Amino acid sequence: DPYASDPARHPALIARSMRPYNGETPGSLLAAAPITPNDIFFTRNHLPVPHLDAEAFRLRVEGEGTRALEFSLEELKTRFRKHSVTATVQCTGNRRNEMSAVKPVKGLEWDQGAIGTAVWSGVRLRDVLRALGSRGLGSRVWRPPAPALTLCCSPVPRLPAAMRLLALRAAGLSEEDPLVKHIIFEGADKDATTGDVYGASIPVSKALAADGDVLLAYEMNGQPLSKDHGFPLRVIVPGVTGARSVKWLNRIVASQYESGSHWQQRDYKSFCPSVDWDSVEWGSAPAIQEPPVTSAITEPAPGTPLSAADGEITIRGYAWSGGGRGIVRVDVSTDGGRSWAPARLLPPPPGAPPPGSYSGAWAWTLWETTVPLPKPSADGSLPPAVELVCKAVDASYNSQPDGVAGIWNLRGVVNNAWHRVKLDLEP
Ligand code: MTE
Numbered sequence: 001d002p003y004a005s006d007p008a009r010h011p012a013l014i015a016r017s018m019r020p021y022n023g024e025t026p027g028s029l030l031a032a033a034p035i036t037p038n039d040i041f042f043t044r045n046h047l048p049v050p051h052l053d054a055e056a057f058r059l060r061v062e063g064e065g066t067r068a069l070e071f072s073l074e075e076l077k078t079r080f081r082k083h084s085v086t087a088t089v090q091c092t093g094n095r096r097n098e099m100s101a102v103k104p105v106k107g108l109e110w111d112q113g114a115i116g117t118a119v120w121s122g123v124r125l126r127d128v129l130r131a132l133g134s135r136g137l138g139s140r141v142w143r144p145p146a147p148a149l150t151l152c153c154s155p156v157p158r159l160p161a162a163m164r165l166l167a168l169r170a171a172g173l174s175e176e177d178p179l180v181k182h183i184i185f186e187g188a189d190k191d192a193t194t195g196d197v198y199g200a201s202i203p204v205s206k207a208l209a210a211d212g213d214v215l216l217a218y219e220m221n222g223q224p225l226s227k228d229h230g231f232p233l234r235v236i237v238p239g240v241t242g243a244r245s246v247k248w249l250n251r252i253v254a255s256q257y258e259s260g261s262h263w264q265q266r267d268y269k270s271f272c273p274s275v276d277w278d279s280v281e282w283g284s285a286p287a288i289q290e291p292p293v294t295s296a297i298t299e300p301a302p303g304t305p306l307s308a309a310d311g312e313i314t315i316r317g318y319a320w321s322g323g324g325r326g327i328v329r330v331d332v333s334t335d336g337g338r339s340w341a342p343a344r345l346l347p348p349p350p351g352a353p354p355p356g357s358y359s360g361a362w363a364w365t366l367w368e369t370t371v372p373l374p375k376p377s378a379d380g381s382l383p384p385a386v387e388l389v390c391k392a393v394d395a396s397y398n399s400q401p402d403g404v405a406g407i408w409n410l411r412g413v414v415n416n417a418w419h420r421v422k423l424d425l426e427p
């Protein structure tokens with residue numbers, strides 16, 4: 001059993017599967033603090049947890065037409081500047097259970113807890129990629145790209161173009177490099193039967209952007225990464241869906257192509273609600289990178305009885321958007337969305353910009369509000385239940401759709417519908 005040596009997990013995590021292990025943070029702990037403690041941070045594993053030796057560990061960095069580089073953990077830590085980023089990681093399938101309630105989907109039945117926020121520390125991917133170009137192509141190791149890899153529209157560069165490329169690369173990998181469009185990450189976790197390793201990629205523009213903040217992280221909230229979260233090294237791609245933040249990272253490839261992995265090509269994509277498993281054409285949709293704006297109520301939990309005699313109720317939750325777009329507002333309703341009131345946005349976690357920032361808002365915004373409960377009408381009657389709803393607005397004034405049906409997709413991903421919690425109301 002390849003899962004027999006998996007690490008122990010915190011009992012508070014709600015397990016959604018054991019082999020591989022997948023567990024989410026309960027709502028009451030989620031919005032308790034802007035930084036999620038490491039041991040209750042959700043875990044999303046596709047394969048058995050690999051056990052890596054920090055001493056023997058090597059990160060291989062390579063690209064088409066460049067010499068490959070190798071770094072030990074120590075070399076990464078000493079050759080590049082340490083950098084910290086406060087970022088939320090959210091699984092693309094967060095809140096999938098609401099999609100299944102409309103029509104069954106394939107995937108883990110996540111509630112709203114496949115999300116968490118940490119201060120990640122490590123080295124910038126950008127700094128490491130710059131080392132790739134300058135150490136490799138600036139010298140005699142340059143060779144023309146293989147024609148097989150330049151099939152469709154980009155011809156093999158002729159000599160002047162090759163010389164330009166050489167000059168370009170001498171300064172390090174650059175966005176203008178015609179041979180590099182994607183940065184591919186590979187993990188050390190492997191499928192025992194197929195031999196496939198977990199892999200994903202991001203556009204080179206995100207990888208190299210000075211304000212992209214993509215990290216090769218070795219610390220989470222000041223601690224070395226735990227086994228479940230990618231020890232000894234993982235990628236953190238702020239503002240991008242969790243699937244691209246590859247754990248147990250051991251190989252980076254600068255490429256003309258996206259990752260060919262199952263998880264980049266045939267998963268983590270959304271389609272029209274009419275598309276089913278017989279008609280799906282995976283190649284017709286792009287891999288999800290920046291997710292849409294979302295929010296959820298974390299307290300009270302569904303099933304909590306409300307007493308009208310209390311007169312009011314305090315509601316808490318989170319809101320977050322992809323691409324570093326800050327949250328400008330969260331609206332809350334107690335009548336299923338007929339009337340609304342704005343919630344109070346809580347101060348950002350340390351290291352994160354204030355709510356509503358146009359960019360660099362990699363961390364979620366927690367919010368809370370206290371609202372009146374329905375009063376008995378003249379004949380003394382009360383509604384039997386209240387429906388709490390929340391929806392958020394991000395810095396691009398994107399908002400959330402009111403229902404799941406219109407965004408339903410066969411894989412149950414990117415559910416960002418208004419979040420609803422129904423509670424029984426007692427006198
Ligand atoms: N990296 C590897 N190597 N293997 C994985 O299964 N899962 C991905 C991503 N990186 C995964 C991975 C997915 S889908 C998510 S949502 C995040 O890791 C979850 O990160 P966490 O487990 O640290 O919360």
Ligand code: MO
Binds near residue numbers: 044091242
């Ligand atoms: Mo995920």
